[in-house]
Amino acid sequence: MEILRVENLSKSFHLHNPVKDIKSCQNICFSLERGGFIGIVGLSGAGKSTVLKCIYRSYLPSGGSIRYDSRSFGWIDLAKADEREIIALRRYEIGYVSQFLNVMPRTTAKEHVKNALLEMGEDEKAAERESAEMLSYFRLPENLWDIYPNTFSGGERLRLNLAHAMVKRPRLMLLDEPTASLDNKTKLLVKDMLLRLKGKGTSMIGIFHDLEFMEGLCDKVHNMSEGSFLC
Amino acid sequence: MHLDEKPVLRVENLTMRYGKGCPRCGDSLEKNRCRVCKTVWALNDVSVELFPGEVLGIVGESGSGKSTLMKSLYFDLEPSSGRAYLRDYKDGEVSIWTVGAAERRSIKNNLMGMVYQNPVLGLRMDFSCASNIAEKIIAAGGRSAGQMTERAAELLEAMEILPSRMSEAPRNFSGGMQQRVQLSKALANNPSLLLLDEVTTGLDLSVQAKVLDLIRKIKAKYGVSILLVSHDLAVIRMLADRTIVMLDGKIIERGLTDQILEDPQHEYTQQLVHSLI
Ligand SMILES: Nc1ncnc2c1ncn2[C@@H]1O[C@H](COP(=O)(O)OP(=O)(O)OP(=O)(O)O)[C@@H](O)[C@H]1O
Ligand SMILES: Nc1ncnc2c1ncn2[C@@H]1O[C@H](COP(=O)(O)OP(=O)(O)OP(=O)(O)O)[C@@H](O)[C@H]1O
Ligand SMILES: [Mg+2]
Ligand SMILES: [Mg+2]
Ligand SMILES: [Zn+2]
Numbered sequence: 210m211e212i213l214r215v216e217n218l219s220k221s222f223h224l225h226n227p228v229k230d231i232k233s234c235q236n237i238c239f240s241l242e243r244g245g246f247i248g249i250v251g252l253s254g255a256g257k258s259t260v261l262k263c264i265y266r267s268y269l270p271s272g273g274s275i276r277y278d279s280r281s282f283g284w285i286d287l288a289k290a291d292e293r294e295i296i297a298l299r300r301y302e303i304g305y306v307s308q309f310l311n312v313m314p315r316t317t318a319k320e321h322v323k324n325a326l327l328e329m330g331e332d333e334k335a336a337e338r339e340s341a342e343m344l345s346y347f348r349l350p351e352n353l354w355d356i357y358p359n360t361f362s363g364g365e366r367l368r369l370n371l372a373h374a375m376v377k378r379p380r381l382m383l384l385d386e387p388t389a390s391l392d393n394k395t396k397l398l399v400k401d402m403l404l405r406l407k408g409k410g411t412s413m414i415g416i417f418h419d420l421e422f423m424e425g426l427c428d429k430v431h432n433m434s435e436g437s438f439l440c
Numbered sequence: 441m442h443l444d445e446k447p448v449l450r451v452e453n454l455t456m457r458y459g460k461g462c463p464r465c466g467d468s469l470e471k472n473r474c475r476v477c478k479t480v481w482a483l484n485d486v487s488v489e490l491f492p493g494e495v496l497g498i499v500g501e502s503g504s505g506k507s508t509l510m511k512s513l514y515f516d517l518e519p520s521s522g523r524a525y526l527r528d529y530k531d532g533e534v535s536i537w538t539v540g541a542a543e544r545r546s547i548k549n550n551l552m553g554m555v556y557q558n559p560v561l562g563l564r565m566d567f568s569c570a571s572n573i574a575e576k577i578i579a580a581g582g583r584s585a586g587q588m589t590e591r592a593a594e595l596l597e598a599m600e601i602l603p604s605r606m607s608e609a610p611r612n613f614s615g616g617m618q619q620r621v622q623l624s625k626a627l628a629n630n631p632s633l634l635l636l637d638e639v640t641t642g643l644d645l646s647v648q649a650k651v652l653d654l655i656r657k658i659k660a661k662y663g664v665s666i667l668l669v670s671h672d673l674a675v676i677r678m679l680a681d682r683t684i685v686m687l688d689g690k691i692i693e694r695g696l697t698d699q700i701l702e703d704p705q706h707e708y709t710q711q712l713v714h715s716l717i
Contacts, residue, residue, distance in 0.1 A: 225707035266696060268703040292696050293443055293491065296681055313656055313678055314649030327660060 212381065212412045213241040213264075217273035218288070220259050233259040234436040237273070241381075246403075246413045248423045251433030257416045260433075261383045263288070264414070265305045266295045277303075280380060300328055304374035307385040310366050312358055319344060319354040322372050329377060343376040344369075347402060364395040371399070375406065382406070384415035388422060400426060446527045448632055448665040449490040449513075454522030456483040456508050456689075472503070472688040482508045483519070484689035488667075490633070492527075495659060495666045497680025497697055499673065499712065504686040506669045507557055510635045512537075513667075514554045515544050516561075526551055528632050549580035553626025557637040557669075559618040562625070565611040569596060569621050572610065576628040595624035599654055616647035623654065627662065634658070634666045640675055652678060673716060677701060685709045 218237040221230050234256035241247050249257045262268040264275055266287060275287040280302055282294060290298075299305075312321050319340055326336035344354055347368040353361070358369055367387055374382065384403075388396050396419070403426055407413065417423050423430060432439045459479025462468075468475045472482060483505045490496050498506050511517045513524060515536075523535035528551050536547055553576075556562040563572050573592040574582075582588055593603050599620040610618050619639050626634060636655070640648040652675060659666060659679075670676055676683055676697060683700045685693040685708065693706045704710045 222703070223705075225710055262702070267698045269695070269699060269705070291443070292682055295696060297443065313653060315653040324660075 210243045211240050212243045212245075212278050213414075214276045215239050215260075215264070215273070216276070218260065218263060218270055218275060219272040220256075220263055220268055221271050232436055234263075234433075237438060239431060239438065241412055241414060242428070243278075243412055244407065244410045245429070246407055246415065246427045248427035248430040249414065249416045249433055250418070250420070250423075250430060255433040256436040257433050258385055259436075261305070261385050261414065261416065265299070265303065265383055266290075277381065301377065302380045304377060304379035304382045305385070306367075306370045306374045306382065306387050308363060308367055308370070308387060308389050310358055310361070310370070315357065317355050318349065318358045318361075318369050321358065321369065322376050325373050325376050340372070340376055343372040347372045347375075348398065363390045364392070367391065367395075367399065371402065375411075378411075380412060382411055382413040382415075384413060386416050386418065388417065388419065396422060445492055446532055447489040447491050447525075448494075448527045449488070449667075450525045450532065451486060451488040451509075451513070452523045452525075454483050454486040454509070454512060454524070455481070455520045456505070456512060456517065457481050457520045469688070472505070481689045483512070483522075486522070486686075486689070486691055488684065488691070490665050490667060492665055493659070493663055494682065495668055495680045497676040497683035498667060498669045498686065499671065499676055499683060500686030501688075501708070502671075505689045506686055507637055510554065510637045510667065510669060513633075514552060514635060515548055526633065545579060546581075549576060550629055551631055552633045552635065553623075553628070553631040553664075554635045555619060555622040555626050555637060555639050557641065559610070559615070559622055562622045563610050563618060566609050568607045568609055569601065569624070570606045572621060573625050573628050576625050580629045582629075591628065592624070595627055596621070598627075598657075599624045600650065614647075616643045616651065619643065619651060620654070623651075623658070627658065627664075630662060632664060634664045636666060637669045638671070639668075640670065640672060648675075655679060673701060673713070685712070 216238050219235045221232045223230055237260055251257050259268060263270045264287060270288040276284055277287050279285050279298060281297055322340035322343055323336045326339060349365060349368045388399055400422060457479050459477060461479045462477035464476045465474040465479060473480050500506055508517060512519045519537060524537055525532040525535060529536060529547055570589060570592040573595060574588040577588050593606060596606055597603060601617060601620055610621050640651050668680055680697045683697045684691050687708045693709050701713055704713045
């Protein structure tokens with residue numbers, strides 16, 4: 210059963226000064242099965258992040274449709290959905306993970322994860338317990354839980370980002386090069402975690418540079434070049 | 441999912457003009473000013489909705505009308521035309537700009553809190569912090585002095601101002617402390633709408649972080665909806681769910697905050713975002 214169907218997705222950026230049209234991706238078509246994992250590879254600038262950002266709606270798609278079978282609203286076209294629907298989907302169903310930190314000032318690692326749950330309306334006690342569980346699950350050392358994460362290493366940041374996204378048990382996870390800049394040992398750890406998430410039924414789309422990493426993880430890999438999927 | 445919930449605030453076609461206007465205003469505007477009759481269109485047909493628990497960011501050029509919008513809502517300025525409805529006032533069926541002075545005072549003090557860009561407008565600088573807060577409580581009908589003192593202490597503490605400083609006047613406080621006293625005052629009557637005009641501007645970074653953190657906690661704890669004016673895009677990114685962009689009295693762009701910042705459509709917004717270093 211499909212959870213996501215992308216049809217003829219195109220994105221171009223219209224810059225005003227100087228006037229310029231940048232075609233970032235064109236006529237992208239693919240579908241994702243429930244519990245499936247799609248990998249996207251391609252050279253730098255091929256348009257990989259653009260596809261993920263259109264799905265998450267950080268970018269406004271220029272054309273095409275992104276139909277998603279949501280728990281909250283049923284089938285919905287993410288390319289055209291109302292902003293408040295997107296906010297709700299991000300809060301309850303769709304996660305986005307990159308290697309970059311996006312935390313509030315004066316928020317500890319644990320609070321950061323906990324806030325994701327409080328935002329969903331969970332009560333304080335349950336949020337406290339689940340965020341601790343999630344941080345242990347992603348093996349963030351316990352002595353880092355009460356620290357502001359600005360000082361975290363790349364691998365620690367990634368584990369925090371994963372915990373923050375996964376604690377909501379999203380149905381759809383978008384991963385933009387989560388393993389960039391990690392050493393091999395940490396990469397294996399992340400791979401193991403992604404496999405376990407997949408085992409729990411989370412549907413995922415991930416951008417990776419590392420073909421070996423995707424082995425046994427992705428059901429299908431799309432190769433992107435100059436804004437299109439190569440077949 | 442309840443996306444059918446009523447907005448906490450709905451502003452329709454708000455216009456604020458200084459001057460009479462003329463038939464040629466429509467196509468004679470230079471920025472917000474008519475070349476023919478010199479009328480300033482500080483706000484020109486602005487419509488906004490704010491939903492429960494939401495933070496709506498407002499960014500835009502200096503002079504684009506951001507403070508005018510906030511002050512019109514707080515009854516400091518009388519708009520030339522337009523309507524504003526509050527969910528918690530007559531079920532959102534009567535525009536707050538159509539009612540009399542006593543009614544306005546009640547709306548302003550029971551349902552809204554304001555933090556002014558300029559603290560001098562929001563605080564009596566020679567009254568104690570406690571009296572500043574008590575003033576807002578009295579305006580909303582509070583009478584018990586004991587309860588007022590207690591409430592003032594509780595709010596100041598939540599905004600991280602030491603109880604020992606409660607009887608001091610804000611005149612000698614730092615900018616960051618004055619903004620936090622304004623926040624305490626704004627929250628005094630548990631408003632459903634909070635108007636924040638450049639709360640973090642001019643504060644040093646660690647104080648900014650403190651104020652941002654407090655605003656996030658306010659949102660979580662008091663469940664208020666917030667209009668947040670800031671020229672600081674980092675502040676907007678951290679706090680606002682949706683953002684509108686203003687230029688020359690008009691809203692030129694609106695969208696999800698990250699979309700406005702990562703994929704701005706309008707020439708002015710692109711310039712604003714791309715000039716970030
Ligand atoms: N916000 C933006 N504004 C303007 N152009 C953009 C924007 N985002 C991406 N682009 C352009 O779109 C093209 C595709 O970029 P994208 O980031 O999707 O590539 P990518 O495949 O993820 O590359 P990398 O592997 O380097 O991350 C590039 O030419 C890029 O410059
Ligand atoms: N009494 C007045 N007579 C004429 N024009 C006025 C008057 N008061 C304000 N204006 C104009 O109204 C416009 C909107 O001002 P406002 O203070 O709302 O801008 P703002 O967006 O808050 O700017 P800033 O970012 O600098 O605070 C400005 O062009 C201002 O010059
Ligand atoms: Mg990329
Ligand atoms: Mg202003
Ligand atoms: Zn005119």
